[in-house]
Amino acid sequence: MMKVIFMGTPDFSVPILKQLINDQMDVIAVVTQPDRPSGRKRLLTPPPVKVEALSRNIPVIQPEKLKGSKELDEIIELKADLIVTAAFGQLLPPELLLAPALGCINVHASLLPELRGGAPIHHAIMQGKKETGITIMYMAEKLDAGDIISQVKVEITEDDNVGTLHDKLSKAGALLLSETLPLIADHSAQRTEQNHSEATFAWNIKRDEEEIDWSRTEADLYNQIRGLYPWPVAYTTYRNKTMKILKAEKTGIKHNGDPGVILDKTSNGPVISTGNGSALLITELQPFGKKKMAAADFLRGAGSDMEIGERVGKINE
Structure with missing residues (x-):
């Protein structure tokens, strides 16, 4: 059984974590952002991924920043076969990228190299695109710049908003991950370098x-x-x-x-x-x-x- 560390934070990441569990991956830890104040009363609120992980008795690690932290050493010492990230919210340090035997992969909500960054769903709709999708890639030191393993297209309808498209992409990401993991496990996954000259960026909304x-x-x-x-x-x-x-x-x-x-x-x-x-x-x-x-x-x-x-x-x- 493949030992996996999952790294994610918002609602988008939850179906992907569930898929890993449904596919009988050994999820040995979940890494997510710290609890943050939320709502008018600013109550300290755990990320959705933490809630899901704890409901399944999976250990949770919440570093404020990974680089140079004791949590980083803890994650590396777990000796995972694979790290899977989805909307985690931080870049992974180089030493972590090199730690798992099968590497680190990311489930990203766009058809890379388009819309790298933290708000690809918002920008896809705001730019009037008719389709977007999911890319699963090997992670690199630069933001969303790693080699592509697999992709799937998702239609954007005239009636879609961020909420509806978010849900469609999250489900598509979980399914594509399920199809892609066996290829990674048996070392048959293809790597396609991105055309970096065609990269566009979807920075967090200002x-x-x-x-x-x-x-x-x-x-x-x-x-x-x-x-x-x-x-x-x-x-x-x-x-x-x-x-x-x-x-x-x-x-x-x-x-x-x-x-x-x-x-x-x-x-x-x-x-x-x-x-x-x-x-x-x-x-x-x-x-x-x-x-x-x-x-x-x-x-x-x-x-x-x-x-x-x-x-x-x-x-x-």
């Missing part, structure tokens, strides 16, 4: 990428909103207060006016002009200091005095 610029096209803004839902969520400003925009729909409406103007108040929510002479229908939002709600409910309540012709948000002239 605050300014969450703000809606209404001068962008209807399609771009639709992709931005669904590419940030359900986390961290796009936002605009309305009457000088932040308003989160959770869901929107394309309308096909044409106009000759400025972007960022409320064109209509419909039974489903407000219609706001965009920069290409089109408009978005906002269907779910979260006003400042309130809970998220259907945009129709907002118009019947706190937003009942919203006026057609009002300006919202940021405009780049």
Whole structure:
């Protein structure tokens, strides 16, 4: 039985850990990020992978930083045959990459060399891609730059958001790993070097990428909103207060006016002009200091005095 150390942190990683167990790998330890404060009350909360590991009586190691840590020595001393990572959140030190007899592999949520980095699911949708996928690769010292072992494509539909695509990719990653592990175990896995000149990057989302610029096209803004839902969520400003925009729909409406103007108040929510002479229908939002709600409910309540012709948000002239 192959001795495996699994390294992962968020929900994305949990099905992959479960697959290792279902495939009867001997998961001798799980390495994950430390517990972090979460929610309004900032309660110390364990990562999802830790919760799953402890439910299965698997030892958990939580280094703040691997490099130079006592936890690194502990992991190396376990003498695993293979290390499997999936959204762990840290680069592995060179000495750890060399430690397992069968190497270290990563389950990454893009078709490498596209979208290296920590937010490939968000960026795939925000860029309007029609497909993405999973890559399993041997790990290297540089970020997501190792040799490819296997890949599978996953369609991105017009209705996908980060949440739905996250779930599809997580399941696809677990299945692809199950197919790939026997090849690694019997040393028949093929290695394909990435074309590094074609690499693109999907860095973690920055605050300014969450703000809606209404001068962008209807399609771009639709992709931005669904590419940030359900986390961290796009936002605009309305009457000088932040308003989160959770869901929107394309309308096909044409106009000759400025972007960022409320064109209509419909039974489903407000219609706001965009920069290409089109408009978005906002269907779910979260006003400042309130809970998220259907945009129709907002118009019947706190937003009942919203006026057609009002300006919202940021405009780049």
